[in-house]
Amino acid sequence: MNIIQRRILHFFVLACALSWFGHLGNWIFPSGYWPLPMNPLGPLIAAPIVIWATEGRAGVSA
Numbered sequence: 001m002n003i004i005q006r007r008i009l010h011f012f013v014l015a016c017a018l019s020w021f022g023h024l025g026n027w028i029f030p031s032g033y034w035p036l037p038m039n040p041l042g043p044l045i046a047a048p049i050v051i052w053a054t055e056g057r058a059g060v061s062a
Contacts, residue, residue, distance in 0.1 A: 003054075007050060007054055010050050010053070010054075011043075011046055011047065011050045014042075014046040014049060014050060015042045015043040015045075015046035015047075016042070017042075018039065018041070018042035018043075018045050019038045019040070019041075019042030020039075020042075021039065022034035022037075022038065022039055023038065048060055
């Protein structure tokens with residue numbers, strides 16, 4: 001697996017985890033504060049995290 005495929009895989013895994021964490025959290029600790037059924041900001045949050053993890057600070061600023 002080359003570096004591009006690895007970045008895409010990490011992005012999709014992290015975006016899915018960030019999008020659906022409210023569903024799992026509400027299943028474990030029922031509360032009205034969890035975003036249900038999904039958080040639409042998951043991919044928006046996952047993108048800079050993956051860029052920062054793979055390219056560092058210079059990649060995020062670019």
